[in-house]
Amino acid sequence: MTSPNTNAYRVLARKYRPDSFEQLIGQDALVRTLSNAITLGRLAHAFVLTGVRGIGKTSTARILARGLNCEGTDGSGGPTLSPCGACGPCDAIASGRHVDVLEMDAASNTGVDDVREIIDGSAYRPVSARFKIYIIDEVHMLSRNAFNALLKTLEEPPDAVKFIFATTEIRKVPVTILSRCQRFDLRRVPAEMLAEHLVFIAEAENITAERAALTQIARAAEGSVRDALSLLDQAAAQGADAISEKAVVDMLGQAGQEQIAALLSACLDGQIQAALSLYNVADTSGAEPETIIADMLDMIHLASLTAAGAPPADPPEAVKHALDNLAKTGIARLGRAWQVVLTGHSDVRAAPHPRAAAHMVLIKLAHIAPMPTPAEILRKLPHSQPQTLSPPAAPTHKAPAAQADTASADDSEPEPAATAAPPSHQSAEHMLPAYSSAVSPLPDSAMPSTIAGKTVPPTTIDIPLSVREIADRCETEGEHILAARTRKYLRPVRLRAGMLEAELVAGLPDDVQDSLLSTLARHLGLWTGQPWLVSRAYEGGGKTVQEEDDERRGAAFNDAGKIPLVNAVLSQFSGAKVTNIISTAIVSDSETGIMCEGAEE
Numbered sequence: 001m002t003s004p005n006t007n008a009y010r011v012l013a014r015k016y017r018p019d020s021f022e023q024l025i026g027q028d029a030l031v032r033t034l035s036n037a038i039t040l041g042r043l044a045h046a047f048v049l050t051g052v053r054g055i056g057k058t059s060t061a062r063i064l065a066r067g068l069n070c071e072g073t074d075g076s077g078g079p080t081l082s083p084c085g086a087c088g089p090c091d092a093i094a095s096g097r098h099v100d101v102l103e104m105d106a107a108s109n110t111g112v113d114d115v116r117e118i119i120d121g122s123a124y125r126p127v128s129a130r131f132k133i134y135i136i137d138e139v140h141m142l143s144r145n146a147f148n149a150l151l152k153t154l155e156e157p158p159d160a161v162k163f164i165f166a167t168t169e170i171r172k173v174p175v176t177i178l179s180r181c182q183r184f185d186l187r188r189v190p191a192e193m194l195a196e197h198l199v200f201i202a203e204a205e206n207i208t209a210e211r212a213a214l215t216q217i218a219r220a221a222e223g224s225v226r227d228a229l230s231l232l233d234q235a236a237a238q239g240a241d242a243i244s245e246k247a248v249v250d251m252l253g254q255a256g257q258e259q260i261a262a263l264l265s266a267c268l269d270g271q272i273q274a275a276l277s278l279y280n281v282a283d284t285s286g287a288e289p290e291t292i293i294a295d296m297l298d299m300i301h302l303a304s305l306t307a308a309g310a311p312p313a314d315p316p317e318a319v320k321h322a323l324d325n326l327a328k329t330g331i332a333r334l335g336r337a338w339q340v341v342l343t344g345h346s347d348v349r350a351a352p353h354p355r356a357a358a359h360m361v362l363i364k365l366a367h368i369a370p371m372p373t374p375a376e377i378l379r380k381l382p383h384s385q386p387q388t389l390s391p392p393a394a395p396t397h398k399a400p401a402a403q404a405d406t407a408s409a410d411d412s413e414p415e416p417a418a419t420a421a422p423p424s425h426q427s428a429e430h431m432l433p434a435y436s437s438a439v440s441p442l443p444d445s446a447m448p449s450t451i452a453g454k455t456v457p458p459t460t461i462d463i464p465l466s467v468r469e470i471a472d473r474c475e476t477e478g479e480h481i482l483a484a485r486t487r488k489y490l491r492p493v494r495l496r497a498g499m500l501e502a503e504l505v506a507g508l509p510d511d512v513q514d515s516l517l518s519t520l521a522r523h524l525g526l527w528t529g530q531p532w533l534v535s536r537a538y539e540g541g542g543k544t545v546q547e548e549d550d551e552r553r554g555a556a557f558n559d560a561g562k563i564p565l566v567n568a569v570l571s572q573f574s575g576a577k578v579t580n581i582i583s584t585a586i587v588s589d590s591e592t593g594i595m596c597e598g599a600e601e
């Protein structure tokens with residue numbers, strides 16, 4: 001904190017430290033609850049105040065201590081929300097010399113011995129005040145033993161003793177302690193409110209400041225009144241006559257969260273030039289490349305949480321709106337951005353010219369981000385349509401369709417290398433790990449109705465009309481082994497309601513050979529409510545479900561190489577090849593990822 005040179009000058013944060021609840025801005029909920037407790041005479045023995053750094057926990061603790069011990073100007077007052085500020089206790093507490101109000105910083109007094117003093121002291125009645133009050137700051141820093149020692153006192157607190165704990169990390173305070181405290185969460189002060197507060201103080205201090213400058217300060221303070229006042233102090237010390245917005249931006253010397261959000265947003269929109277110029281603004285104001293990239297990672301994290309429906313509890317006011325917008329990008333794209341920026345972060349740290357490396361990260365991100373996600377591409381491919389019913393898809397017409405669909409998305413891109421690399425070499429040597437499980441399970445509920453809606457008249461809703469449907473039905477009925485065998489071993493010859501004739505795959509184990517068809521007939525009869533004749537044929541069988549799936553997958557690999565995005569990735573990383581295509585749901589909303597394996601030169 002800079003302290004301007006006048007001798008009598010008190011830094012604003014101290015001068016305007018609130019000494020009554022009325023002056024505590026932005027904490028209405030807390031004040032209301034406390035007010036009720038005091039009016040009803042239901043004051044807890046222990047309070048815990050939690051909130052981010054600089055939010056006013058210690059100030060609140062002192063105001064509370066004064067309120068509890070204030071005697072009023074005539075010496076007859078009781079606990080109050082509005083300590084008079086004039087009586088003996090008020091005065092002594094404000095100047096930190098009241099014998100019955102003791103402050104301890106747990107950060108530097110973590111041990112059981114430190115707590116022991118408090119515990120011993122709490123056995124004695126207050127010397128002069130109504131209550132003996134212990135204010136323990138950063139209480140989460142106490143050792144486990146210290147907490148245990150404290151717990152005994154909290155369980156049976158002497159009447160005239162109150163504890164006020166303050167912490168930035170409430171999760172580190174044992175539940176046994178918390179359960180004996182009345183908890184108050186101090187909220188970040190909304191930027192608007194903080195700006196108003198700054199306007200008021202600037203006027204009171206005869207500081208001339210542009211409103212926009214104060215807004216910048218309020219945003220930078222991220223909800224902390226103390227930080228806001230310190231910044232105002234600094235700005236006032238630097239600007240001789242008036243505080244301008246530009247001076248504040250220069251002074252902050254770092255990319256604000258808002259700036260980072262704008263930068264990220266530009267990248268995700270593929271606006272390389274905008275991204276670079278935003279970066280340069282942050283850069284010239286003194287932000288380190290590594291910090292900017294790290295801040296972008298944080299922003300992606302917050303946006304992803306928001307997109308996932310679990311938004312951060314108390315996001316900085318300045319970026320709330322930006323986060324909502326970024327979240328609309330979708331989890332898949334944010335995830336992709338995370339990968340790029342995370343890798344980029346270590347690049348920046350390792351690079352001889354971090355600034356250049358940061359530029360490259362932004363360019364790469366802006367280049368990749370607007371491309372369709374693999375899921376979006378595969379959703380457009382014919383074989384990602386509901387495939388339970390379709391004949392084995394003809395792979396020949398897929399690639400052009402995919403290219404046509406994605407071409408528009410690439411328009412803004414200078415050259416995504418969509419047509420560069422010949423696709424032939426990728427398909428040769430891929431592995432197919434863990435595929436069976438990815439393809440087989442159809443969502444239980446979705447399956448029958450989809451089928452019904454597409455092809456089967458309502459009256460025969462439950463009759464499976466392909467081996468695949470039979471296998472799926474086995475699956476939904478919980479007959480997983482039967483389902484697997486049906487997929488693997490049955491070559492359908494003829495199939496209609498109540499009748500299946502199938503060839504069995506050669507080399508079947510004996511027990512399977514004997515029982516598969518009869519088991520199937522029995523189950524089908526049970527599930528469809530009509531007798532089934534399932535017989536074995538010795539020729540003329542078609543492909544098994546599994547063979548169909550394998551073929552389709554092979555085609556998918558082939559096609560993957562023709563997809564512009566994949567192509568672009570493959571050409572970007574020399575030696576890369578497609579190793580896996582993951583499809584987690586086939587019937588609808590397929591979320592599909594194509595994995596590439598990179599090989600460094």
Ligand SMILES: [Zn+2]
Pocket residue numbers: 069070071072073083084085086087088089090091
């Ligand atoms: Zn008083």
